[in-house]
Amino acid sequence: MGTTQLESVQEPKYQHLKTVIGEALDSDFTVGEILPNERELAARFGVARATLRQALEQLELEGRLQRRRGVGTTVAPPRVGVDVSTTQQVWPGVGDDAWLAQDAIPGDAPVAVARLLETAAGEEVHLVRRLRLSQGQAVAAELLYVPAGSVPGLDAIDAPVGAARARAVLCELQNLVLDGQDRSVELGSARADDAKELDRLPGSPVLVVTTRYLSGGRTAAVSVATYRADTCRLTFGDSVDLAMAS
Amino acid sequence: MGTTQLESVQEPKYQHLKTVIGEALDSDFTVGEILPNERELAARFGVARATLRQALEQLELEGRLQRRRGVGTTVAPPRVGVDVSTTQQVWPGVGDDAWLAQDAIPGDAPVAVARLLETAAGEEVHLVRRLRLSQGQAVAAELLYVPAGSVPGLDAIDAPVGAARARAVLCELQNLVLDGQDRSVELGSARADDAKELDRLPGSPVLVVTTRYLSGGRTAAVSVATYRADTCRLTFGDSVDLAMAS
DNA sequence: AAGTGGTCTAGACCACGCA
DNA sequence: GCGTGGTCTAGACCACTTA
Numbered sequence: 001m002g003t004t005q006l007e008s009v010q011e012p013k014y015q016h017l018k019t020v021i022g023e024a025l026d027s028d029f030t031v032g033e034i035l036p037n038e039r040e041l042a043a044r045f046g047v048a049r050a051t052l053r054q055a056l057e058q059l060e061l062e063g064r065l066q067r068r069r070g071v072g073t074t075v076a077p078p079r080v081g082v083d084v085s086t087t088q089q090v091w092p093g094v095g096d097d098a099w100l101a102q103d104a105i106p107g108d109a110p111v112a113v114a115r116l117l118e119t120a121a122g123e124e125v126h127l128v129r130r131l132r133l134s135q136g137q138a139v140a141a142e143l144l145y146v147p148a149g150s151v152p153g154l155d156a157i158d159a160p161v162g163a164a165r166a167r168a169v170l171c172e173l174q175n176l177v178l179d180g181q182d183r184s185v186e187l188g189s190a191r192a193d194d195a196k197e198l199d200r201l202p203g204s205p206v207l208v209v210t211t212r213y214l215s216g217g218r219t220a221a222v223s224v225a226t227y228r229a230d231t232c233r234l235t236f237g238d239s240v241d242l243a244m245a246s
Numbered sequence: 247m248g249t250t251q252l253e254s255v256q257e258p259k260y261q262h263l264k265t266v267i268g269e270a271l272d273s274d275f276t277v278g279e280i281l282p283n284e285r286e287l288a289a290r291f292g293v294a295r296a297t298l299r300q301a302l303e304q305l306e307l308e309g310r311l312q313r314r315r316g317v318g319t320t321v322a323p324p325r326v327g328v329d330v331s332t333t334q335q336v337w338p339g340v341g342d343d344a345w346l347a348q349d350a351i352p353g354d355a356p357v358a359v360a361r362l363l364e365t366a367a368g369e370e371v372h373l374v375r376r377l378r379l380s381q382g383q384a385v386a387a388e389l390l391y392v393p394a395g396s397v398p399g400l401d402a403i404d405a406p407v408g409a410a411r412a413r414a415v416l417c418e419l420q421n422l423v424l425d426g427q428d429r430s431v432e433l434g435s436a437r438a439d440d441a442k443e444l445d446r447l448p449g450s451p452v453l454v455v456t457t458r459y460l461s462g463g464r465t466a467a468v469s470v471a472t473y474r475a476d477t478c479r480l481t482f483g484d485s486v487d488l489a490m491a492s
Numbered sequence: 493a494a495g496t497g498g499t500c501t502a503g504a505c506c507a508c509g510c511a
Numbered sequence: 512g513c514g515t516g517g518t519c520t521a522g523a524c525c526a527c528t529t530a
């Protein structure tokens with residue numbers, strides 16, 4: 001009987017809160033339902049609002065909650081599986097309508113990308129901006145770096161601008177032979193521009209997928225795609241989307 | 247008081263701090279160097295410690311800093327690339343010495359895993375625990391779920407325990423024909439046991455790699471591997487590890 | 493024992509979405 | 512204008528590492 005208020009042995013309050021709220025989400029709430037506001041919840045659990053927020057933050061990180069300023073906190077639907085497999089080796093923009101080309105402008109690559117491109121740091125590249133939609137929602141923002149040298153045909157007809165220009169760059173790429181590609185995934189936080197596209201706050205956690213497109217023994221293009229970490233599950237291989245409940 | 251000078255145009259302090267510190271890391275610090283402590287830094291930038299911590303948190307999330315209680319904050323080395331490609335379709339424990347088998351115990355799968363295994367919720371499974379090392383550091387903790395039905399030969403010789411038993415389960419798996427596998431990556435937060443293995447605090451961000459091993463038209467095993475998000479970059483395909491500086 | 497990062501409090505004000 | 516989550520403060524104490 002002396003073991004009543006145990007649990008708290010060396011376990012932070014916010015972590016215990018996370019467990020309690022997490023269980024409540026499973027049993028007492030349905031997807032889309034809105035929770036009481038933070039001040040109310042903090043009072044109900046007898047903690048400071050900052051502590052309560054620490055718990056909510058982790059639950060949001062795990063994709064169980066969705067918080068929107070001015071609106072409230074809602075129970076999140078299961079993460080959507082987004083296919084990022086490399087089994088079919090193709091240039092970006094070929095046959096997949098998941099991506100929406102936005103625009104293309106001249107610019108230069110940041111040092112990290114320049115290293116992947118194996119180009120001189122200052123070499124001019126085309127910056128192609130694309131947005132990936134899934135079920136009507138923006139799930140990823142991509143910045144595709146294409147060295148001017150990779151698409152020599154583009155300078156001739158320099159007419160198009162905006163989305164048309166983006167498509168033109170992608171189209172030019174297809175004239176090259178794609179030898180291979182490789183990909184890496186890491187955790188990052190959203191830059192201001194990406195955050196805006198993804199309807200998230202700057203700094204929110206994202207999964208950064210970096211793809212290198214190889215052609216003729218060199219890197220012909222590099223894509224840096226920023227996926228919403230809260231709502232996305234990246235799938236590889238022939239994985240089928242499960243978790244279709246409700 | 248209108249202490250707001252400029253820069254602060256709608257940009258949170260912690261975000262600006264992040265930028266400033268991030269730039270300082272590039273120019274004034276070297277990998278492994280320890281930063282001034284949080285109270286000192288907060289005072290230097292004229293903000294509350296909580297605000298300073300918000301900036302440090304994001305920098306740690308991006309793998310630029312490493313913080314350890316009782317020790318201090320140090321500049322993190324570049325993330326290590328960890329290969330998780332599925333090009334070579336093999337059972338776990340075959341020919342890759344990256345993983346260290348720890349033990350195997352009987353148990354049952356949580357509902358999410360049970361759904362992947364397509365088994366009855368209560369069916370007995372072997373829980374195989376493994377640890378992945380990279381450059382002497384633990385980078386991932388794995389829990390492999392193997393339904394008892396997948397390895398019928400194991401019950402006969404039930405002798406080994408601990409790491410030996412784990413290896414026995416993996417060995418039994420190799421008697422099956424591996425038809426395929428698929429993988430997914432998502433963001434999670436470390437459970438207490440995984441956190442301990444990875445030398446992180448519970449709740450710290452991790453990349454969860456879920457692998458389904460298919461054999462004979464069904465799911466013969468499911469692996470849930472938890473990678474440290476701060477220090478790891480997951481690589482797919484034939485990507486070469488760059489960024490070998492120092 | 494000293495010093496570090498981690499947790500927690502009780503306030504305050506701000507930016508945003510919506511009626 | 513009101514209610515929401517987001518930012519920020521100035522403290523306090525705790526858990527951990529190291530000497």
